[in-house]
Structure formats: structure tokens, C-alpha cells
Amino acid sequence: MRSPKDFFAPLAVGAPDPVREIPNPPSRMIHFFDPSNPKMAAKVPDLAPKVDVLLGNLEDGVTADRKEEARAGLVRIARDTDFGRTQLWTRVNSFDSPWALDDLITLVTEIGDKLDVIMVPKVEGARDIHYVDRLLAQLEARVGLRRPLLVHAILETAGGVANVEEIAGASPRMQGISLGPADLAASRRMKTTRVGGGHPGYLVRADPVGDDPHAGRTTYQQDLWHYTVARMVDACVAHGILPYYGPFGDIRDVVACEDQFRNAYLLGCVGAWSLHPAQIDIARKVFSPAPTEVAWARRVIAAMGDGTGAVMLDGKMQDDATVKQCRVVAELADALAERDPELAEAYAVSAAATEEARAE
Ligand SMILES: CC(=O)SCCNC(=O)CCNC(=O)[C@H](O)C(C)(C)COP(=O)(O)OP(=O)(O)OC[C@H]1O[C@@H](n2cnc3c(N)ncnc32)[C@H](O)[C@@H]1OP(=O)(O)O
Numbered sequence: 001m002r003s004p005k006d007f008f009a010p011l012a013v014g015a016p017d018p019v020r021e022i023p024n025p026p027s028r029m030i031h032f033f034d035p036s037n038p039k040m041a042a043k044v045p046d047l048a049p050k051v052d053v054l055l056g057n058l059e060d061g062v063t064a065d066r067k068e069e070a071r072a073g074l075v076r077i078a079r080d081t082d083f084g085r086t087q088l089w090t091r092v093n094s095f096d097s098p099w100a101l102d103d104l105i106t107l108v109t110e111i112g113d114k115l116d117v118i119m120v121p122k123v124e125g126a127r128d129i130h131y132v133d134r135l136l137a138q139l140e141a142r143v144g145l146r147r148p149l150l151v152h153a154i155l156e157t158a159g160g161v162a163n164v165e166e167i168a169g170a171s172p173r174m175q176g177i178s179l180g181p182a183d184l185a186a187s188r189r190m191k192t193t194r195v196g197g198g199h200p201g202y203l204v205r206a207d208p209v210g211d212d213p214h215a216g217r218t219t220y221q222q223d224l225w226h227y228t229v230a231r232m233v234d235a236c237v238a239h240g241i242l243p244y245y246g247p248f249g250d251i252r253d254v255v256a257c258e259d260q261f262r263n264a265y266l267l268g269c270v271g272a273w274s275l276h277p278a279q280i281d282i283a284r285k286v287f288s289p290a291p292t293e294v295a296w297a298r299r300v301i302a303a304m305g306d307g308t309g310a311v312m313l314d315g316k317m318q319d320d321a322t323v324k325q326c327r328v329v330a331e332l333a334d335a336l337a338e339r340d341p342e343l344a345e346a347y348a349v350s351a352a353a354t355e356e357a358r359a360e
């Protein structure tokens, strides 16, 4: 275990000081693109202003014979594109692969100043984070980076889930964790071939009425990922880092995608991956609180004055705890409004409408 006293000392001479607080700009959608795919690469400049995070993916989804091209493509794109306020992330290959070492060396030395976060797949435990932590410090020192790169782990092995708390707290570089339901299903030997979402066979059934065990028994499909997402959220929040839902593979099923993203949002996740342009607006909608929720949160905050005691609002009890719940929503809305003029307008309109309703 690393001593708390030296947790914030650089791991290489000349590397930048580690961050003490994880930056939390909007990251509602982490949009994946394959830098070796010319069609996707051509869309990056147009996509940049529409997404919170663009991620150049080098791992699964990129064929083995295009790994080098993907790496070189990402270097080119990072140098040639104005990303504005949009963050640039990458997902490197897994540490047991023949490509990971060159991914890290090339990307940090060539475009380390452009990258915000390095996503690491198939993290099994703190040992994987310690490895990348030291290596990044050495590379940062070599090229003289002044800002440390942050690390994001994918939770996609049974071992990783068993060790999720130690992963979340393994380094001051830890920015967040995403659920990886495809690899995790394989690792656990779950019998689903879907990428995220529920399964018609995983259900609860209402009790029988009368003697017929088949008649009138409604079933409800369940979320296969509930336990893991909840566990991941607790591990992340306990360590001051950010939880994300990962991929939803049925691109055409925009309804189920929205439901899966919303489950994650309600449980505490700050964003999800978008694999296709069609999923960008779903994530924006789901991970931005609805104007009515924001208006309600602001009403509770206003009614609670200094935030202590108990009051009744529209028949609902409010107290010190509910005002904290409402601050989560209101603070998220303020942060998003700062970035997104459309949302700023929607939240301002809802605030004005609430004021009017109260005055009447
Ligand atoms: C389990 C995991 O690890 S998930 C993460 C790894 N996987 C990925 O990153 C997958 C990323 N996404 C993709 O590869 C693609 O979206 C696919 C394969 C799912 C579907 O691709 P297509 O069959 O081309 O979809 P579709 O025909 O609807 O695409 C429409 C257009 O959007 C483009 N497009 C598709 N996905 C993306 C994307 N992620 N980013 C930018 N552009 C995209 C296509 O190139 C196509 O361009 P065109 O109009 O110039 O021809």
C-alpha cells in the first residue's frame, strides 16, 4: 500500500504534481471513434462541438491489423483538430497485448499535451493502475508535461469487480470507472450475448392467482447490471472519482438504450459511452436533469433557507437530507448550463415559470 503521506508526490523526477481533486467538467457522453476508420475520422471535427468527450479507441473494435494505423491516426487527429472545450480521451490496448506499451509511449510523447484521460481496459486490481501510474510519470517527465494525465479504468472482469474499491483508490490519477458489460459478461460466464441492457430470461414473475400456475402472471424483465453499477458507484464516490455506464450494443434499440442510460443516471453515473452518432443525443437527454426536476430542486433549496430543519412543500417533507439531494441536481444543472446554451435557456425558463407560479 502507498503511504498517504507520499500519495501526492510525483512518481518520477520531473513529472508534474498529481492532482488533488478530480476535475469534473460535463462528460455525459464519451463518444468512441476508431481513428483508423477514414469515415469516422472525417466526422471528428463536426462531432467535437456536439459531445462532451471524444475518445480515440485503440482496443476492441479495432482490427489487429489496424492497431498501428489507429494509433498513428489518433496522433494526427489530435494535432490537426481544434477540440474547443471538448475533452480528448483514448482507450489503449490491454496490458497483456503486444500494443499497449507502444500505445502509451507514442501517445504520451506525441500528444500528451492534448490528451485528458487514458482509459485502461480489463483492469484486474490496483496492480494495473500502479503500473500505468509509474510509467505515465516517467513519460510525462521525459517530455516535460506540466499537467498529469488522468486514468480511467474499465470494470469488465470478475476480478476487477471483486477489487473495485482498491482500483478506485489506487492512484491520485484515477479519474473514473466505466462498466464494461460485454467483457464482464464473458469473464463471469454469464449466458447473455448482448452488450448491456436487460434479458427476457432474467425476470421476476407475479404470484399465481388460483390453481393455474400459468394464468395472468405478469413478468418484469430485470436489469442484469444493477448490482455492478451500484457497487461501482459506491467505490467511485467513496474515492472522489466519477462512475460511468459503458456501451449499449443494440444501436437500433434507442428506447432500451435510453432506459439503460437512465438507470445508470439515477444510480449516480455521470455519463455513458456513445458508440454511434445516434446515441449522442440519448446520452445528452438522459444525463442532463429535466428542467422540471431542476425547478423543483431550486424550490426546495430556496424553501430550506440555511438548509436545516423540516418544512412541507406540495405535501412532501423536506429537511437537511433532501436539500442535499436537491443540491446535486441544481449544481449539475448549473455546470451543464455553463457549457450548453440550450440547457441554460431551458433551466432559466423553468426557473422563471416556478417563480411566477409561486407569486400567483
Ligand atoms: C464492447 C466495447 O468495447 S464497445 C467499444 C468498442 N466498439 C466501438 O467503439 C464501436 C464504434 N462504432 C462502430 O464501429 C460503428 O458505429 C458500428 C460498427 C457499430 C456501426 O457502423 P455502421 O454500420 O457504419 O453504422 P451506420 O451505417 O449507421 O453509420 C452511419 C454513419 O456514421 C458513421 N459512424 C458510425 N459510428 C460512428 C462513430 N462511433 N463515430 C463517428 N462516426 C460513426 C459511419 O461511418 C457512417 O458514416 P457515412 O454516413 O459517412 O457512411
Ligand SMILES: O=CC(=O)O
Residues within 6 Å of the ligand: 060, 121, 154, 156, 179, 180, 181, 182, 183, 184, 195, 246, 247
Ligand atoms: O469494453 C467494454 C465492454 O463492455 O467490454
Ligand SMILES: [Mg+2]
Residues within 6 Å of the ligand: 060, 121, 154, 156, 180, 182, 183
Ligand atoms: Mg471490453
